[in-house]
Amino acid sequence: MERTELGWLKHLIGCHDAEKKDLKLLDSYYEGEQPLSYLAPELQAEMDERVRQVVVNWPQLVADSIEERLDVEGFRFPEEAEADEELWRIWQANRLDAMSHQGHLDALVMRRSYVIVGAREGDASTPVVTVESALDVYAEHDPRTGAVAAAVKRWCEDGPDGADVDHATLYLPGVTSWWVKDRGEWLPDPEHERDEHDLGEVPVVVLANRPRLKKPGGVSEFKSVISLSDACCKIATDMMVSAEYHATPRRVAFGFGEDDFQDAQGRTVSAFSRIIGRIWATEKNRKTGQDGDGADVIQFPEADLANFHSTINQLARLVASLAGLPPHFLGYATENPASADAIRSSESRLVKRAERKQRDWGEAWEQVMRLVLRIRDGVWDPRVMSLETVWRDASTPTVAQKADAATKLFTAKIVPLRQTREDMGYSQAQIARMEEQDEQAAQDAMRRLLDGDMSALGAGPKPPAEDAPEEPAPEPEPAGAS
Template identity: 35%
Template sequence: MALTPSDLELITELKQRLDARFLVDDRNLRYYRLMQRVEQLGMAIPPEMRRFLVVANWPRVVVRTIAGRQKVRAMILPGEETVDPTLRAIWDANNLSAHTKMYRRDKLIYGRGFISVGANERDRRLPIIRVESPREVEAMVDSRTEQMTAAARFYGKDKTGQGPTNVTLYVPGRTSWVAKNADGRWYEVDRDEHGEPIPLVMGLNERLSGGFHGESELTDIIGLTDSVARSLTNLQFAQEAHGIPGIWATGVAQGDFVDANGEPLSQFEAYYDVIKMLSNKDAKWGQFTPADLKNFETALNIYGKQAAVSYGFPARYFGITTSNPPAEGAIRADENDLVNYVEDKNEAEGMELGWMGALALRFATGTWVDGNRVRVDYFDPGTPTFAQRADALTKMRSVGGISREGMWDELGWSEARKAKERQYLEEEAEAARTDPTLDRIAEGLLNAGAGLGE
């Protein structure tokens, strides 16, 4: 089936937009994967030293640190306070605990991420949710309504490795599957007239007003990564050239450095055998002072501190440590900026995943969620110890400030873990009703523990 001129124009424009991002996307991915090419190694490093290039993968540290603290606790419908079982089933069926990690990494590396929602032919109650590669998807958004007006996914390659050969075109109310024929023209293979908004969610990292464009989280770290690479490569060069102290000798000749057969010794053997080889009583030898490499450590610490300032990370994330490990309270204080930063990320991502949840429920139930919003709760992005949490929750529980279920939520228990604990409590209560001696035994153990505490 031939495509309409407007569809062809959309595909062309979206492909041009995607191609315009290629170089920047490729650079960011190379830095994340430690495959970048450092263009300028500095004046002190000869060109042949490029093969000894040493790179610290700080871009991956940035992405892992932020994404690793973003953990979804529950998806809750408007007006409810507990996790929705339908959303939980959809989440588990699509393995979204793992897939949302890919989504976050995409946003942090490329500045944008995409999630698609589609019908499941095998089980309508569990729609298919997938993370789409930002390097394959491009979208248009109406700036007034903030609704997606068109999107396309480009994929597939021919026998010669050229592509794309296929396009999935999204417009409001319709999804078209498009392929390229033998003469290089696009034609429609199939379509789905679903009458719904585009079933695609786009997330943007560090979006500014005035447009729908994201920014890679690696922007601030790329220059510092190159600087660190130069320092580390210089350090390696200095170790080779000046780290081992040189030895000088006078009153000797080249012929003195031979083996028992009169064959000349290698430079390495002559270097270490110079003391034994000097037979001339007037010969003298000495040792040059080796280079002090402390300045490289100072330079690396400067770069690490600058990286920590740029992202609000504790300096230890970039290799700056102290001899004494920080105490629990110091860790929380040191991570304050990082925690606030991750909470901002969670707030933006929560809106994106909320829209994804609303789309998924639409596919599963045929009805829209009230307000098309699903609330997404996250675990605390900080690093409190279990003892800190348990002590605070116990005190709140003792004054009636929190329920038993609320304590479990704050401890980060999953729904399965809470269901198992409810079962244990019911079994204990039933056992106590049938055998009152268990209560007396438990009371005795508690009294004994109190006595030991005194």
């Protein structure tokens, strides 16, 4: 059964509302604002507002460790050795250097993010590309082809009377329409005209994290570590409660009343001061009977917090194992520091995960650029089907190692000079400046050569021959010699 535009709008909004609660919870874990878990209700009621959750934000570490290795550096057509300058200009014009990082991070946290492409008013040569949060956009996939069948973007604005007004944009393969909610009903927005673009596909691209065949919407990178993070926050919070109530030695006073605990001015001392006071003095004695008061103070041994430390360390090991993080990311240190090779080896799983993201999201960004060229030119360019996303190296080799490997490959004529510079991690703008300087240096050398300066060939003038030393005069023969 084929839906109308209004039917698609209501269906997508209903699906989006059903998952927004889970998305907000995932977002709270990244921000370190998740609710306190595992704490007994009785203890929470007794502590009232004096207990604040100790947040050990491992989910943020997991997401940031991968996102920091995802840097787009350009787009290249298969028949070209250099990244395409026009596509990079459009990328820069839409501030995608910064927005792409935010899109990658949101996808890691909230399962997916979205990229929407459209025409720019007043500048047909530079289409608009926006990166959107999963809290604002929802897309549904066609079960037959796997492509995006329809998508909706929602937002809220202040109305003329100060009340909130809900707006929505519906994206379909042939048309984009704008809607506004009035008295509980969705109506076409009179301030925007329908865009009959006839692209044949929805101009919305999904950046899904770890999509699967039956889960094209992706899975949060936090899924395997949320329960461990909750357990660690609970243990850390319990440790702080124990530090306040049990780490200080507990004392019990016998034979004292409330009036006996006073300061020099006669004011009653607080209960906490009684617990941690350094010196106690009293006129009462420990004797019993008529001449004694029967006063006594005993002290219990303080609590050892080492059990909390070992539990947190064990949880950290589980997080490192599940998330593929190197031990030193979680603060593990030994008396003998790891070598550079050992550190790189420990990062191999993390690097491989980042490279998987580059492959998946590289295809998504290539689809974005196909839509950009289609909207700009009005026709589909068959070349863009082979477009390639250029990523920065996800590993962390030292500068000396990169330089040594790149130089050897270039010297052996396995790769050209431009690829060598890309392997070194230089950006496309830096490589372009280097090539300009190389060309200028070649022109200067040719000019000197035409002027007769042979040093332009790398060889200076032949040095003058030194005068040969004179042969020593023969010594006279001794007298009487025959």
